Amino acid sequence: MSTQSQKIIKRHQPVSLEKSPPIINPLVKNIEILRTVMRSVEIPKNLIASIIIAIVSVVVICLLFLGNIANTNSFNFSSTTNSHRQAVLNDYLQTMTGILLEESPREISEKSTLFRAITQATLQELDPERKRYVIMFLHDANLLKISSKKQASLLLGANLVKANLQNLNLSSTDLRGANLRAADLRDTDLRGAILDSAKLTRSCYNIGTFFDKKFEPIAAGMKIVKESQGCS
Numbered sequence: 001m002s003t004q005s006q007k008i009i010k011r012h013q014p015v016s017l018e019k020s021p022p023i024i025n026p027l028v029k030n031i032e033i034l035r036t037v038m039r040s041v042e043i044p045k046n047l048i049a050s051i052i053i054a055i056v057s058v059v060v061i062c063l064l065f066l067g068n069i070a071n072t073n074s075f076n077f078s079s080t081t082n083s084h085r086q087a088v089l090n091d092y093l094q095t096m097t098g099i100l101l102e103e104s105p106r107e108i109s110e111k112s113t114l115f116r117a118i119t120q121a122t123l124q125e126l127d128p129e130r131k132r133y134v135i136m137f138l139h140d141a142n143l144l145k146i147s148s149k150k151q152a153s154l155l156l157g158a159n160l161v162k163a164n165l166q167n168l169n170l171s172s173t174d175l176r177g178a179n180l181r182a183a184d185l186r187d188t189d190l191r192g193a194i195l196d197s198a199k200l201t202r203s204c205y206n207i208g209t210f211f212d213k214k215f216e217p218i219a220a221g222m223k224i225v226k227e228s229q230g231c232s
Contacts, residue, residue: 089130092122093137100141108143115143116154123159128184131163135170144173153177153194166231171210184231185209185222195220204231 095118100108108115119138123131138144143154153174162182172192179199187208201221208227211217217224225231 085126085130088122088125089133092118092134096137096141112152112154116152116156119154120158128162128164131160132165132168135160135163135165136168139168139170139173144170144175182231186225186231190215 096115099111099115103111119134123134126134135144138154153176155175155178157177158179160178160180160183162184163180164184165180165188166184167187169189170193171189173190174194175198176194177197180203181199181201183200183203185203186206188205189210191210191212193212195215198220200217203222204225205217205222206225206227209217
């Protein structure tokens with residue numbers, strides 16, 4: 001075969017093209033389309049900068065709009081959660097107050113199991129600050145002090161994690177088995193309190209917190225903080 005024939009054959013052979021990977025991301029695809037359009041249309045050089053600024057501005061506005069939507073949804077969720085917790089606390093206080101006004105102390109004592117179930121279900125739903133109000137209510141109603149060791153505490157195994165119990169008088173209060181991890185016990189009076197099996201890891205106290213002489217807070221996993229420090 002002549003050299004000229006070989007050149008003709010090579011000239012007519014199909015060119016092998018590598019297949020480009022499919023564009024999966026719609027945003028990338030739109031950018032490619034925009035680039036193609038800009039190549040096919042003659043745009044004066046003095047307008048290119050203005051067009052780029054306009055495109056960037058639109059993208060920034062879209063991102064800000066999406067960010068505002070996300071923040072609004074987050075705020076609505078937080079507001080809904082806060083309203084729910086307040087409703088739970090209000091229902092608990094109204095229910096317990098009604099029972100205390102209608103029944104005798106003996107009848108209330110006999111229904112400690114029911115009270116414990118209601119109280120612990122409520123505490124499970126509340127935030128640290130609202131847990132404080134439940135404990136204050138129970139203390140003032142004299143429901144945290146028991147006369148018989150056979151009678152189970154209302155707070156047996158109760159969820160008081162991170163509860164704000166600062167500056168409360170909890171002397172002679174039955175806190176057996178309560179989960180008080182990371183609770184704020186600064187300036188709290190715990191003299192005579194029953195803390196058997198209570199979980200106190202990382203709960204904080206200060207020089208204004210009162211314990212029984214035999215109780216060792218450090219051994220219980222508690223941490224002491226200065227007056228100027230918060231409990232975190």
